Amino acid sequence: MRFAYYPGCVGKSSAAEVDHATRRLAARLGIELVELDQASCCGATQGWVTDPSLTLALNARTLAQAEGLGLDVLTICNTCYLSFTRTISRLSHPGELARVNHALGAIGLQYQGRARVRPLPAVLLEDVGAADLRRQTRRPLEGLRIAPFYGCHLLRPAPALGADDGRSPHWLEDLFVALGAEAVDHPAKTQCCGFHILMTNEPLGARIAARVLQSARAAGAACVGTPCTQCYVTLDAFQKAAERESRTRFRLPILHVAEVAGIALGLSGRDLRLSSHMVSPRSLGLV
Protein backbone atom coordinates (compact mmCIF):
# COMPACT_ATOMS: atom_id res chain seq x y z
CA MET A 1 0.00 0.00 0.00
CA ARG A 2 1.39 3.40 -1.00
CA PHE A 3 -0.04 6.89 -0.64
CA ALA A 4 0.92 10.43 -1.57
CA TYR A 5 0.94 11.87 1.95
CA TYR A 6 -0.38 15.37 2.61
CA PRO A 7 0.10 16.29 6.29
CA GLY A 8 -1.47 19.76 5.85
CA CYS A 9 -0.33 23.01 7.46
CA VAL A 10 -1.65 22.10 10.91
CA GLY A 11 0.05 18.71 10.71
CA LYS A 12 3.26 20.52 9.79
CA SER A 13 3.14 22.96 12.72
CA SER A 14 0.71 22.95 15.65
CA ALA A 15 -0.03 19.22 15.35
CA ALA A 16 3.43 18.02 14.30
CA GLU A 17 3.08 15.13 16.75
CA VAL A 18 0.09 13.82 14.79
CA ASP A 19 2.10 13.96 11.56
CA HIS A 20 4.85 12.05 13.33
CA ALA A 21 2.39 9.47 14.71
CA THR A 22 0.89 9.00 11.24
CA ARG A 23 4.32 8.19 9.79
CA ARG A 24 5.10 5.72 12.59
CA LEU A 25 1.68 4.11 12.30
CA ALA A 26 2.03 3.75 8.52
CA ALA A 27 5.45 2.15 8.92
CA ARG A 28 4.04 -0.23 11.50
CA LEU A 29 1.26 -1.23 9.09
CA GLY A 30 3.58 -1.56 6.10
CA ILE A 31 2.03 1.43 4.34
CA GLU A 32 4.51 3.50 2.36
CA LEU A 33 3.99 7.26 2.54
CA VAL A 34 5.51 9.46 -0.14
CA GLU A 35 5.20 12.99 1.20
CA LEU A 36 4.00 15.65 -1.18
CA ASP A 37 6.68 17.96 0.15
CA GLN A 38 6.23 20.61 -2.54
CA ALA A 39 2.47 20.83 -2.11
CA SER A 40 0.94 24.11 -0.98
CA CYS A 41 -1.71 24.86 1.64
CA CYS A 42 -5.16 23.55 0.62
CA GLY A 43 -6.67 26.99 1.26
CA ALA A 44 -8.86 25.66 4.07
CA THR A 45 -11.97 27.82 4.27
CA GLN A 46 -10.22 31.18 3.68
CA GLY A 47 -8.85 30.35 0.26
CA TRP A 48 -12.25 29.59 -1.24
CA VAL A 49 -13.66 32.99 -0.30
CA THR A 50 -10.58 35.19 -0.63
CA ASP A 51 -9.04 33.87 -3.86
CA PRO A 52 -11.07 30.92 -5.14
CA SER A 53 -9.34 30.65 -8.50
CA LEU A 54 -5.84 30.48 -7.00
CA THR A 55 -7.07 27.98 -4.41
CA LEU A 56 -8.59 25.81 -7.12
CA ALA A 57 -5.42 25.90 -9.22
CA LEU A 58 -3.04 25.22 -6.34
CA ASN A 59 -5.10 22.26 -5.17
CA ALA A 60 -5.16 20.95 -8.73
CA ARG A 61 -1.36 21.34 -8.68
CA THR A 62 -1.16 19.21 -5.51
CA LEU A 63 -3.46 16.57 -6.98
CA ALA A 64 -1.42 16.58 -10.21
CA GLN A 65 1.72 15.97 -8.14
CA ALA A 66 0.04 12.91 -6.61
CA GLU A 67 -1.05 11.76 -10.05
CA GLY A 68 2.54 12.07 -11.17
CA LEU A 69 3.41 9.52 -8.50
CA GLY A 70 0.46 7.39 -9.54
CA LEU A 71 -0.88 7.55 -5.98
CA ASP A 72 -3.98 8.58 -4.07
CA VAL A 73 -3.68 11.39 -1.51
CA LEU A 74 -3.78 10.55 2.21
CA THR A 75 -4.99 13.32 4.55
CA ILE A 76 -5.11 13.60 8.35
CA CYS A 77 -7.19 16.80 8.44
CA ASN A 78 -10.93 17.02 7.71
CA THR A 79 -10.69 20.40 6.00
CA CYS A 80 -7.81 19.35 3.72
CA TYR A 81 -10.02 16.44 2.68
CA LEU A 82 -12.94 18.80 1.97
CA SER A 83 -10.79 21.28 0.10
CA PHE A 84 -9.47 18.57 -2.24
CA THR A 85 -12.90 17.03 -2.84
CA ARG A 86 -14.23 20.51 -3.53
CA THR A 87 -11.45 20.94 -6.09
CA ILE A 88 -12.18 17.59 -7.72
CA SER A 89 -15.87 18.38 -8.05
CA ARG A 90 -15.26 21.87 -9.49
CA LEU A 91 -12.84 20.37 -12.01
CA SER A 92 -15.48 18.01 -13.29
CA HIS A 93 -16.73 21.03 -15.28
CA PRO A 94 -14.84 21.03 -18.59
CA GLY A 95 -14.50 24.82 -18.64
CA GLU A 96 -12.89 24.97 -15.21
CA LEU A 97 -10.68 22.03 -16.05
CA ALA A 98 -9.38 23.69 -19.22
CA ARG A 99 -8.73 26.95 -17.38
CA VAL A 100 -6.84 25.23 -14.57
CA ASN A 101 -4.81 23.04 -16.89
CA HIS A 102 -3.86 26.10 -18.91
CA ALA A 103 -2.47 27.59 -15.69
CA LEU A 104 -0.74 24.38 -14.63
CA GLY A 105 0.82 24.21 -18.09
CA ALA A 106 3.00 27.13 -17.02
CA ILE A 107 4.76 24.83 -14.56
CA GLY A 108 4.68 21.69 -16.68
CA LEU A 109 1.79 19.95 -14.89
CA GLN A 110 -1.63 18.70 -15.97
CA TYR A 111 -4.50 17.56 -13.79
CA GLN A 112 -6.00 14.34 -15.12
CA GLY A 113 -8.79 13.72 -12.61
CA ARG A 114 -7.37 10.38 -11.49
CA ALA A 115 -6.17 11.00 -7.93
CA ARG A 116 -8.60 10.20 -5.14
CA VAL A 117 -8.38 11.67 -1.66
CA ARG A 118 -8.50 9.35 1.32
CA PRO A 119 -8.78 10.40 4.95
CA LEU A 120 -6.74 8.24 7.37
CA PRO A 121 -9.74 6.45 8.96
CA ALA A 122 -10.93 5.39 5.49
CA VAL A 123 -7.54 3.81 4.81
CA LEU A 124 -7.57 2.07 8.18
CA LEU A 125 -11.11 0.72 7.84
CA GLU A 126 -11.43 0.14 4.10
CA ASP A 127 -7.91 -0.75 3.00
CA VAL A 128 -6.32 -2.29 6.07
CA GLY A 129 -9.68 -3.47 7.43
CA ALA A 130 -11.04 -3.83 10.95
CA ALA A 131 -10.19 -7.54 11.12
CA ASP A 132 -6.58 -6.95 10.19
CA LEU A 133 -6.28 -4.05 12.61
CA ARG A 134 -7.65 -6.23 15.36
CA ARG A 135 -5.12 -8.94 14.51
CA GLN A 136 -2.22 -6.50 14.58
CA THR A 137 -3.23 -4.96 17.89
CA ARG A 138 -0.50 -5.39 20.50
CA ARG A 139 -1.97 -3.29 23.26
CA PRO A 140 -5.76 -3.65 23.08
CA LEU A 141 -7.35 -0.53 24.49
CA GLU A 142 -9.57 -2.55 26.82
CA GLY A 143 -11.61 -0.46 29.17
CA LEU A 144 -10.64 2.80 27.48
CA ARG A 145 -13.78 4.93 27.33
CA ILE A 146 -13.20 7.06 24.27
CA ALA A 147 -15.68 9.62 22.92
CA PRO A 148 -15.63 9.65 19.11
CA PHE A 149 -15.57 13.17 17.70
CA TYR A 150 -16.06 13.34 13.93
CA GLY A 151 -15.90 17.08 13.39
CA CYS A 152 -17.56 18.48 10.27
CA HIS A 153 -15.90 17.95 6.97
CA LEU A 154 -15.76 14.16 6.75
CA LEU A 155 -19.56 14.21 7.24
CA ARG A 156 -20.70 17.46 5.65
CA PRO A 157 -21.31 18.55 2.93
CA ALA A 158 -20.89 14.91 1.80
CA PRO A 159 -19.90 11.85 3.86
CA ALA A 160 -16.36 10.66 3.20
CA LEU A 161 -16.98 7.13 4.35
CA GLY A 162 -19.78 4.95 5.61
CA ALA A 163 -22.98 4.20 3.76
CA ASP A 164 -25.25 6.55 5.70
CA ASP A 165 -26.10 10.19 5.02
CA GLY A 166 -23.48 11.47 7.43
CA ARG A 167 -26.07 12.16 10.13
CA SER A 168 -25.61 9.06 12.24
CA PRO A 169 -22.14 7.82 11.37
CA HIS A 170 -20.57 4.95 13.27
CA TRP A 171 -17.29 4.37 11.49
CA LEU A 172 -15.25 6.08 14.16
CA GLU A 173 -16.90 3.87 16.77
CA ASP A 174 -16.19 0.83 14.57
CA LEU A 175 -12.54 1.82 14.35
CA PHE A 176 -12.10 2.36 18.09
CA VAL A 177 -13.93 -0.87 18.91
CA ALA A 178 -11.72 -2.77 16.46
CA LEU A 179 -8.75 -1.45 18.42
CA GLY A 180 -10.25 -2.79 21.64
CA ALA A 181 -11.61 0.45 23.11
CA GLU A 182 -15.11 1.25 24.28
CA ALA A 183 -16.77 3.97 22.20
CA VAL A 184 -18.90 6.30 24.30
CA ASP A 185 -21.87 7.87 22.52
CA HIS A 186 -22.44 11.57 23.14
CA PRO A 187 -24.68 14.24 21.56
CA ALA A 188 -21.97 16.54 20.15
CA LYS A 189 -20.05 13.89 18.26
CA THR A 190 -20.92 15.27 14.81
CA GLN A 191 -20.79 18.96 15.73
CA CYS A 192 -18.21 21.61 14.96
CA CYS A 193 -15.06 22.07 17.08
CA GLY A 194 -14.85 25.82 16.37
CA PHE A 195 -11.40 25.78 14.74
CA HIS A 196 -12.16 28.04 11.80
CA ILE A 197 -12.99 31.06 13.91
CA LEU A 198 -10.33 30.64 16.60
CA MET A 199 -7.99 33.08 14.90
CA THR A 200 -10.59 35.80 14.42
CA ASN A 201 -12.95 35.27 17.37
CA GLU A 202 -11.25 33.10 19.97
CA PRO A 203 -13.91 33.42 22.70
CA LEU A 204 -16.65 32.19 20.36
CA GLY A 205 -14.47 29.38 18.99
CA ALA A 206 -13.59 28.34 22.53
CA ARG A 207 -17.25 28.32 23.55
CA ILE A 208 -18.05 26.03 20.63
CA ALA A 209 -15.17 23.75 21.66
CA ALA A 210 -16.43 23.76 25.24
CA ARG A 211 -19.78 22.32 24.12
CA VAL A 212 -17.97 19.36 22.60
CA LEU A 213 -15.81 18.79 25.66
CA GLN A 214 -18.85 19.13 27.90
CA SER A 215 -20.75 16.57 25.84
CA ALA A 216 -17.89 14.04 25.99
CA ARG A 217 -17.35 14.57 29.67
CA ALA A 218 -21.01 14.24 30.59
CA ALA A 219 -21.08 10.90 28.75
CA GLY A 220 -18.34 9.68 31.04
CA ALA A 221 -15.54 9.53 28.47
CA ALA A 222 -11.92 9.34 29.60
CA CYS A 223 -10.68 10.93 26.37
CA VAL A 224 -11.80 12.11 22.93
CA GLY A 225 -10.71 10.57 19.64
CA THR A 226 -10.86 12.53 16.37
CA PRO A 227 -9.78 11.99 12.75
CA CYS A 228 -8.78 15.64 12.28
CA THR A 229 -5.64 17.62 13.17
CA GLN A 230 -7.66 20.84 13.48
CA CYS A 231 -10.19 19.31 15.88
CA TYR A 232 -7.25 17.88 17.81
CA VAL A 233 -5.54 21.27 18.14
CA THR A 234 -8.78 23.04 19.07
CA LEU A 235 -9.82 20.56 21.73
CA ASP A 236 -6.31 20.04 23.13
CA ALA A 237 -4.32 23.27 22.79
CA PHE A 238 -7.37 25.50 23.24
CA GLN A 239 -8.89 23.39 26.01
CA LYS A 240 -7.68 25.96 28.53
CA ALA A 241 -9.50 28.69 26.64
CA ALA A 242 -12.61 26.48 26.49
CA GLU A 243 -12.38 25.93 30.25
CA ARG A 244 -12.11 29.65 30.80
CA GLU A 245 -15.07 30.48 28.56
CA SER A 246 -17.32 27.83 30.08
CA ARG A 247 -15.98 28.09 33.63
CA THR A 248 -15.65 24.31 33.65
CA ARG A 249 -12.67 22.09 34.23
CA PHE A 250 -12.38 19.37 31.59
CA ARG A 251 -8.84 17.96 31.61
CA LEU A 252 -9.83 15.60 28.80
CA PRO A 253 -6.95 14.14 26.78
CA ILE A 254 -7.55 14.40 23.03
CA LEU A 255 -6.17 11.76 20.69
CA HIS A 256 -5.99 11.82 16.92
CA VAL A 257 -7.00 8.59 15.15
CA ALA A 258 -3.33 8.07 14.21
CA GLU A 259 -2.45 8.14 17.90
CA VAL A 260 -5.28 5.86 19.03
CA ALA A 261 -4.29 3.30 16.41
CA GLY A 262 -0.59 3.83 17.13
CA ILE A 263 -1.06 3.12 20.83
CA ALA A 264 -3.14 -0.01 20.14
CA LEU A 265 -0.60 -1.27 17.65
CA GLY A 266 2.12 -1.09 20.25
CA LEU A 267 3.99 2.14 19.47
CA SER A 268 5.50 3.79 22.53
CA GLY A 269 4.52 7.15 23.98
CA ARG A 270 7.92 8.45 22.90
CA ASP A 271 7.40 7.08 19.38
CA LEU A 272 4.13 8.96 19.26
CA ARG A 273 5.49 12.13 20.94
CA LEU A 274 2.55 12.14 23.32
CA SER A 275 4.42 14.57 25.57
CA SER A 276 3.60 17.30 23.02
CA HIS A 277 -0.03 17.23 24.05
CA MET A 278 -1.24 20.13 26.17
CA VAL A 279 -3.54 17.82 28.13
CA SER A 280 -1.35 14.82 28.86
CA PRO A 281 -2.76 11.46 27.79
CA ARG A 282 -0.52 9.77 30.36
CA SER A 283 -3.36 9.82 32.88
CA LEU A 284 -5.06 7.21 30.70
CA GLY A 285 -2.40 4.74 31.79
CA LEU A 286 -1.91 3.37 28.28
CA VAL A 287 1.71 4.14 27.49
Place this chain on the structure above:
Amino acid sequence: MGAGQVVARIFSYDPAEGREPRYETYEIPRAREMRVLDALIYVVDQLGASLAFRWFCGVRRCGACGVQVNGRPVLACWEPAAEQMVIEPLPNLPIVRDLVVDHSGYDRVVDRLFPYLDRRDPYQSFPEPLTHGAMRIPHDLMQCVQCLICVAACPSWRIDGEGFQGPAALVQAGRFALDPRDALDRSSALARGLYDCCSCYACNDACPMGIDVLGHAVEPLRAACIKRGLGEEARHSHAFLDLIREAGVVTAPSLLLKTRRAGALARAGEGLKLARKGKFSLASPISTAEEIRKVQERMEER
Protein backbone atom coordinates in the same frame (compact mmCIF):
# COMPACT_ATOMS: atom_id res chain seq x y z
CA MET B 1 -45.70 -0.38 23.35
CA GLY B 2 -47.65 -2.09 20.60
CA ALA B 3 -46.20 -2.35 17.10
CA GLY B 4 -48.76 0.12 15.82
CA GLN B 5 -47.87 2.89 18.23
CA VAL B 6 -45.79 5.98 18.39
CA VAL B 7 -44.53 7.09 21.78
CA ALA B 8 -43.80 10.80 21.96
CA ARG B 9 -42.21 12.58 24.89
CA ILE B 10 -43.09 16.19 24.36
CA PHE B 11 -41.56 19.23 25.99
CA SER B 12 -44.01 21.26 28.02
CA TYR B 13 -43.29 24.69 29.41
CA ASP B 14 -45.13 27.92 30.02
CA PRO B 15 -42.87 30.72 31.26
CA ALA B 16 -45.95 32.53 32.60
CA GLU B 17 -46.65 29.66 34.99
CA GLY B 18 -43.26 29.88 36.61
CA ARG B 19 -42.79 26.10 36.94
CA GLU B 20 -39.88 24.04 35.64
CA PRO B 21 -40.11 22.70 32.08
CA ARG B 22 -41.19 19.04 31.93
CA TYR B 23 -41.86 16.30 29.41
CA GLU B 24 -45.25 14.64 28.90
CA THR B 25 -45.43 11.21 27.31
CA TYR B 26 -48.20 10.33 24.84
CA GLU B 27 -49.06 7.11 23.05
CA ILE B 28 -50.39 7.67 19.58
CA PRO B 29 -51.71 5.00 17.19
CA ARG B 30 -49.42 4.84 14.20
CA ALA B 31 -51.04 5.81 10.91
CA ARG B 32 -49.67 5.17 7.42
CA GLU B 33 -47.17 7.79 6.23
CA MET B 34 -47.50 9.49 9.60
CA ARG B 35 -45.55 12.71 10.09
CA VAL B 36 -44.43 14.37 13.30
CA LEU B 37 -47.11 17.00 12.67
CA ASP B 38 -49.84 14.31 12.55
CA ALA B 39 -48.68 13.05 15.92
CA LEU B 40 -48.83 16.55 17.41
CA ILE B 41 -52.31 17.17 16.00
CA TYR B 42 -53.48 13.83 17.43
CA VAL B 43 -52.16 14.73 20.86
CA VAL B 44 -54.25 17.91 20.91
CA ASP B 45 -57.38 16.81 18.99
CA GLN B 46 -57.77 13.24 20.27
CA LEU B 47 -55.99 13.21 23.60
CA GLY B 48 -57.13 16.66 24.61
CA ALA B 49 -53.68 17.77 25.65
CA SER B 50 -52.84 21.41 26.11
CA LEU B 51 -49.89 21.82 23.79
CA ALA B 52 -48.74 24.88 21.88
CA PHE B 53 -47.15 24.35 18.48
CA ARG B 54 -47.25 26.24 15.20
CA TRP B 55 -48.17 25.07 11.75
CA PHE B 56 -50.04 26.42 8.79
CA CYS B 57 -49.43 24.93 5.37
CA GLY B 58 -48.62 21.32 6.20
CA VAL B 59 -46.54 21.05 3.03
CA ARG B 60 -43.08 22.61 3.67
CA ARG B 61 -44.09 26.06 2.49
CA CYS B 62 -44.82 28.32 5.45
CA GLY B 63 -41.83 27.46 7.65
CA ALA B 64 -43.90 27.66 10.83
CA CYS B 65 -43.62 24.10 12.13
CA GLY B 66 -39.95 23.75 13.10
CA VAL B 67 -39.33 21.52 16.13
CA GLN B 68 -36.48 19.39 17.37
CA VAL B 69 -37.06 15.62 17.10
CA ASN B 70 -34.60 13.24 18.76
CA GLY B 71 -31.97 15.95 18.83
CA ARG B 72 -32.37 17.06 15.20
CA PRO B 73 -34.15 20.27 14.12
CA VAL B 74 -36.78 19.43 11.48
CA LEU B 75 -40.07 20.60 9.99
CA ALA B 76 -42.85 18.70 11.75
CA CYS B 77 -44.83 18.54 8.50
CA TRP B 78 -41.93 17.11 6.54
CA GLU B 79 -40.51 14.56 8.94
CA PRO B 80 -41.75 10.99 9.25
CA ALA B 81 -42.83 10.11 12.78
CA ALA B 82 -40.41 7.76 14.52
CA GLU B 83 -41.59 5.01 16.85
CA GLN B 84 -39.95 6.78 19.77
CA MET B 85 -39.70 10.54 19.65
CA VAL B 86 -38.51 13.22 21.99
CA ILE B 87 -40.06 16.41 20.63
CA GLU B 88 -38.67 19.74 21.80
CA PRO B 89 -38.74 23.36 20.69
CA LEU B 90 -36.00 24.44 18.26
CA PRO B 91 -32.86 25.08 20.29
CA ASN B 92 -30.97 28.39 20.12
CA LEU B 93 -34.19 30.43 20.22
CA PRO B 94 -36.24 31.81 23.15
CA ILE B 95 -39.26 29.68 24.09
CA VAL B 96 -42.69 31.30 23.98
CA ARG B 97 -44.58 28.24 25.18
CA ASP B 98 -44.14 24.46 24.75
CA LEU B 99 -42.90 23.99 21.17
CA VAL B 100 -43.34 27.59 20.07
CA VAL B 101 -40.19 29.68 19.76
CA ASP B 102 -39.75 33.40 19.31
CA HIS B 103 -38.62 34.43 15.80
CA SER B 104 -38.44 38.14 16.56
CA GLY B 105 -34.67 38.21 17.17
CA TYR B 106 -34.24 36.86 13.67
CA ASP B 107 -36.70 39.41 12.26
CA ARG B 108 -34.71 42.25 13.82
CA VAL B 109 -31.45 40.96 12.32
CA VAL B 110 -33.06 40.66 8.87
CA ASP B 111 -34.45 44.20 9.11
CA ARG B 112 -30.95 45.57 9.54
CA LEU B 113 -29.76 43.84 6.35
CA PHE B 114 -32.09 45.71 3.96
CA PRO B 115 -34.16 42.72 2.80
CA TYR B 116 -35.42 44.15 -0.47
CA LEU B 117 -34.27 44.58 -4.02
CA ASP B 118 -32.81 48.04 -4.44
CA ARG B 119 -32.56 48.64 -8.14
CA ARG B 120 -30.93 51.60 -9.81
CA ASP B 121 -31.96 50.72 -13.35
CA PRO B 122 -35.67 50.84 -14.15
CA TYR B 123 -37.43 47.84 -15.71
CA GLN B 124 -36.27 47.52 -19.27
CA SER B 125 -39.03 45.26 -20.48
CA PHE B 126 -41.14 42.36 -19.45
CA PRO B 127 -39.91 39.70 -19.05
CA GLU B 128 -36.70 41.01 -17.62
CA PRO B 129 -33.53 40.11 -19.45
CA LEU B 130 -32.19 37.72 -16.81
CA THR B 131 -30.21 34.57 -17.49
CA HIS B 132 -30.49 31.33 -15.58
CA GLY B 133 -26.79 31.53 -14.83
CA ALA B 134 -27.05 34.98 -13.25
CA MET B 135 -30.08 33.97 -11.18
CA ARG B 136 -28.82 30.51 -10.15
CA ILE B 137 -27.73 31.52 -6.64
CA PRO B 138 -30.54 34.00 -5.80
CA HIS B 139 -33.04 31.44 -7.07
CA ASP B 140 -31.69 28.80 -4.67
CA LEU B 141 -31.96 31.32 -1.81
CA MET B 142 -35.55 32.23 -2.78
CA GLN B 143 -36.59 28.71 -1.78
CA CYS B 144 -36.05 29.68 1.87
CA VAL B 145 -39.23 29.36 3.96
CA GLN B 146 -37.65 31.11 6.97
CA CYS B 147 -38.20 28.16 9.26
CA LEU B 148 -35.00 28.92 11.24
CA ILE B 149 -34.03 25.27 11.32
CA CYS B 150 -30.57 26.26 10.11
CA VAL B 151 -30.36 28.76 12.98
CA ALA B 152 -31.27 26.01 15.44
CA ALA B 153 -28.43 23.90 14.03
CA CYS B 154 -25.84 26.69 13.87
CA PRO B 155 -23.09 26.58 16.52
CA SER B 156 -22.17 30.24 16.05
CA TRP B 157 -25.62 31.76 16.45
CA ARG B 158 -26.41 33.55 19.67
CA ILE B 159 -29.97 34.21 20.73
CA ASP B 160 -29.40 37.90 21.40
CA GLY B 161 -28.81 38.42 17.69
CA GLU B 162 -25.67 40.41 18.43
CA GLY B 163 -22.63 39.75 16.33
CA PHE B 164 -23.21 36.88 13.97
CA GLN B 165 -26.40 37.27 11.94
CA GLY B 166 -26.95 33.52 11.61
CA PRO B 167 -27.52 31.50 8.45
CA ALA B 168 -31.22 32.31 7.84
CA ALA B 169 -30.71 36.08 7.88
CA LEU B 170 -27.71 35.71 5.57
CA VAL B 171 -29.89 33.74 3.17
CA GLN B 172 -32.35 36.66 3.12
CA ALA B 173 -29.53 39.17 2.63
CA GLY B 174 -27.96 37.07 -0.10
CA ARG B 175 -31.26 36.63 -1.89
CA PHE B 176 -31.19 40.36 -2.66
CA ALA B 177 -27.50 41.26 -2.47
CA LEU B 178 -26.54 38.53 -4.95
CA ASP B 179 -29.34 39.38 -7.37
CA PRO B 180 -27.80 40.93 -10.51
CA ARG B 181 -30.45 43.69 -10.48
CA ASP B 182 -29.61 44.85 -6.97
CA ALA B 183 -27.40 47.90 -6.52
CA LEU B 184 -27.36 48.39 -2.75
CA ASP B 185 -24.09 47.86 -0.90
CA ARG B 186 -24.92 45.87 2.22
CA SER B 187 -21.36 44.90 3.05
CA SER B 188 -20.79 47.18 6.04
CA ALA B 189 -23.98 45.89 7.70
CA LEU B 190 -22.87 42.35 6.91
CA ALA B 191 -19.21 42.63 7.90
CA ARG B 192 -20.17 43.19 11.53
CA GLY B 193 -20.89 39.51 12.13
CA LEU B 194 -20.56 37.36 9.10
CA TYR B 195 -17.00 36.28 9.77
CA ASP B 196 -18.19 34.33 12.81
CA CYS B 197 -19.46 31.47 10.66
CA CYS B 198 -17.17 28.51 11.31
CA SER B 199 -17.90 26.73 7.99
CA CYS B 200 -19.38 23.65 9.62
CA TYR B 201 -22.13 22.97 7.01
CA ALA B 202 -24.64 22.22 9.80
CA CYS B 203 -27.03 24.69 8.12
CA ASN B 204 -26.79 22.95 4.75
CA ASP B 205 -27.32 19.60 6.37
CA ALA B 206 -30.37 20.75 8.34
CA CYS B 207 -32.16 22.87 5.72
CA PRO B 208 -35.39 21.14 4.68
CA MET B 209 -35.34 23.01 1.35
CA GLY B 210 -31.87 21.70 0.49
CA ILE B 211 -30.46 25.22 0.14
CA ASP B 212 -26.68 25.52 -0.10
CA VAL B 213 -26.65 28.06 2.73
CA LEU B 214 -22.90 28.16 3.21
CA GLY B 215 -21.90 28.01 -0.46
CA HIS B 216 -24.62 30.27 -1.86
CA ALA B 217 -25.13 32.82 0.92
CA VAL B 218 -22.45 32.95 3.61
CA GLU B 219 -19.40 32.45 1.39
CA PRO B 220 -20.31 34.86 -1.44
CA LEU B 221 -21.34 37.57 1.03
CA ARG B 222 -18.15 37.05 2.97
CA ALA B 223 -16.11 37.15 -0.23
CA ALA B 224 -17.61 40.56 -1.04
CA CYS B 225 -16.70 41.91 2.42
CA ILE B 226 -13.16 40.56 2.18
CA LYS B 227 -12.74 42.06 -1.25
CA ARG B 228 -13.70 45.44 0.17
CA GLY B 229 -11.34 44.90 3.10
CA LEU B 230 -14.08 45.32 5.70
CA GLY B 231 -13.24 44.33 9.26
CA GLU B 232 -10.13 42.95 10.90
CA GLU B 233 -11.08 39.53 9.63
CA ALA B 234 -10.64 40.69 6.06
CA ARG B 235 -7.03 41.56 6.90
CA HIS B 236 -6.68 38.09 8.32
CA SER B 237 -8.01 36.53 5.12
CA HIS B 238 -5.71 38.54 2.90
CA ALA B 239 -2.74 37.70 5.13
CA PHE B 240 -3.65 34.03 4.84
CA LEU B 241 -3.58 34.15 1.06
CA ASP B 242 -0.39 36.25 1.02
CA LEU B 243 1.30 33.54 3.07
CA ILE B 244 0.22 30.91 0.59
CA ARG B 245 1.62 33.01 -2.25
CA GLU B 246 4.91 33.66 -0.43
CA ALA B 247 5.59 30.45 1.45
CA GLY B 248 3.06 27.93 0.17
CA VAL B 249 2.09 27.04 3.73
CA VAL B 250 0.24 28.82 6.53
CA THR B 251 0.92 28.45 10.24
CA ALA B 252 -0.62 30.11 13.27
CA PRO B 253 2.45 32.17 14.26
CA SER B 254 3.21 33.38 10.75
CA LEU B 255 -0.42 34.40 10.37
CA LEU B 256 -0.52 36.23 13.68
CA LEU B 257 2.74 38.00 12.93
CA LYS B 258 1.41 39.07 9.59
CA THR B 259 -1.83 40.41 10.98
CA ARG B 260 0.22 42.17 13.68
CA ARG B 261 -1.62 40.26 16.33
CA ALA B 262 1.44 38.57 17.80
CA GLY B 263 0.35 39.88 21.18
CA ALA B 264 -2.53 37.45 20.92
CA LEU B 265 -0.02 34.61 21.21
CA ALA B 266 1.06 35.53 24.66
CA ARG B 267 -2.41 36.48 25.85
CA ALA B 268 -3.83 34.47 28.69
CA GLY B 269 -0.39 33.22 29.61
CA GLU B 270 -0.79 30.10 27.53
CA GLY B 271 1.44 31.31 24.73
CA LEU B 272 4.69 30.28 26.38
CA LYS B 273 3.44 26.88 27.35
CA LEU B 274 2.14 26.28 23.84
CA ALA B 275 5.47 27.40 22.41
CA ARG B 276 7.38 25.03 24.67
CA LYS B 277 5.32 22.15 23.32
CA GLY B 278 6.26 23.13 19.77
CA LYS B 279 2.76 24.40 18.94
CA PHE B 280 4.14 27.53 17.34
CA SER B 281 6.71 25.95 15.10
CA LEU B 282 6.94 27.62 11.73
CA ALA B 283 6.52 24.96 9.07
CA SER B 284 9.38 25.20 6.62
CA PRO B 285 8.21 27.09 3.57
CA ILE B 286 8.07 25.18 0.33
CA SER B 287 10.36 26.55 -2.36
CA THR B 288 7.66 27.19 -4.87
CA ALA B 289 6.73 30.85 -4.64
CA GLU B 290 7.83 31.18 -8.24
CA GLU B 291 5.59 28.30 -9.35
CA ILE B 292 2.66 29.73 -7.46
CA ARG B 293 3.18 33.13 -9.08
CA LYS B 294 3.16 31.57 -12.56
CA VAL B 295 -0.01 29.62 -11.84
CA GLN B 296 -1.73 32.71 -10.48
CA GLU B 297 -0.75 34.81 -13.48
CA ARG B 298 -2.26 32.30 -15.85
CA MET B 299 -5.43 31.95 -13.78
CA GLU B 300 -5.90 35.70 -14.01
CA GLU B 301 -5.38 35.76 -17.77
CA ARG B 302 -8.99 35.10 -18.68
